[in-house]
Amino acid sequence: MSRLQPLPAALSHRPFRVADAVAMGVNAERLRRSDLAAPVHGVRVAEGGDDFASFVEALSLVMRPDQFFSHTTAARLWGAPLPLAVQSDRAVHVSTSGTGPRMRRARVHGHRLSASGVIEVAGRRLSTPEDTWAQCVPLLGTRALVAVGDHFVGRSDLATTIADLVGAIVPGSRSAVAARTAVDLVRVGSESAMETWFRLAIVDAGFPEPELNVEVRDPDGRFLGRVDVAWPEHRIAFEYDGDHHRERDVFQHDQQRDNGFTVNDWIAIHATSADVQRPAAVFEPLRQAFEQRLATVRRSAA
Numbered sequence: 001m002s003r004l005q006p007l008p009a010a011l012s013h014r015p016f017r018v019a020d021a022v023a024m025g026v027n028a029e030r031l032r033r034s035d036l037a038a039p040v041h042g043v044r045v046a047e048g049g050d051d052f053a054s055f056v057e058a059l060s061l062v063m064r065p066d067q068f069f070s071h072t073t074a075a076r077l078w079g080a081p082l083p084l085a086v087q088s089d090r091a092v093h094v095s096t097s098g099t100g101p102r103m104r105r106a107r108v109h110g111h112r113l114s115a116s117g118v119i120e121v122a123g124r125r126l127s128t129p130e131d132t133w134a135q136c137v138p139l140l141g142t143r144a145l146v147a148v149g150d151h152f153v154g155r156s157d158l159a160t161t162i163a164d165l166v167g168a169i170v171p172g173s174r175s176a177v178a179a180r181t182a183v184d185l186v187r188v189g190s191e192s193a194m195e196t197w198f199r200l201a202i203v204d205a206g207f208p209e210p211e212l213n214v215e216v217r218d219p220d221g222r223f224l225g226r227v228d229v230a231w232p233e234h235r236i237a238f239e240y241d242g243d244h245h246r247e248r249d250v251f252q253h254d255q256q257r258d259n260g261f262t263v264n265d266w267i268a269i270h271a272t273s274a275d276v277q278r279p280a281a282v283f284e285p286l287r288q289a290f291e292q293r294l295a296t297v298r299r300s301a302a
Contacts, residue, residue: 007026010024011026016043018043039055043061055092060125063103068094069125073094074135080132090107092107093109138174142178143197150195166180199229202229235265236293239270
């Protein structure tokens, strides 16, 4: 077997157009060799480059100026948290603005949108955060939509507001009611999809709506720590401990902080991802914490 001709350095680590390779002197035979894949007609990429990022980059090379990434694909490119089923979907959403023809390629859901805000990020054209959120409404459940909305309004670099999300809802559309239901639950301050899930579950379970990202201080004003979810008037905190909380330094910091809370009469309830399957196990101590606080109030009033 003949030895493979090395590709130009500019083509060896990312998708490239066949026309660009030919212009650099790469012959057609080399472009048909088995170490290259063709994720999109007219584009090649080194074998193994068939993941989401490579496919999106390959599509970017052949998209027209009136086409852009939209729906859950844009949400994923914006870094929004999405359900695993959506993340594992190999299809990509590409929309066409105006009256141009929709993209028709394998693994592509082509759409035509008469009006949508579009922005270019890292060389890719995609829907603005607020329009991306509105496009996701027919594709996601309420809690997933709230998590995406929380992500967009919580990122300072995007400058997206809840009012922007409301403004992106198309009045009278089939998804308008679902969109309004979800946007009413979006809050600034939730820092992960799991925090959003627990916040919504807490309210659904009948607890008062909590405040987010609360700074806890002692009676002298000294900073004790910041908590994800809290009811400051009751001195109750609820924390979601992600995997990073298992790291030694983080664990020790959490222990020291909780000791400070305890000394200052705060009750801290902790949850992990395992509690999603059995929320009653963590809501029961939360209920007991509220009972304890209410009993204290009743004794004080007696």
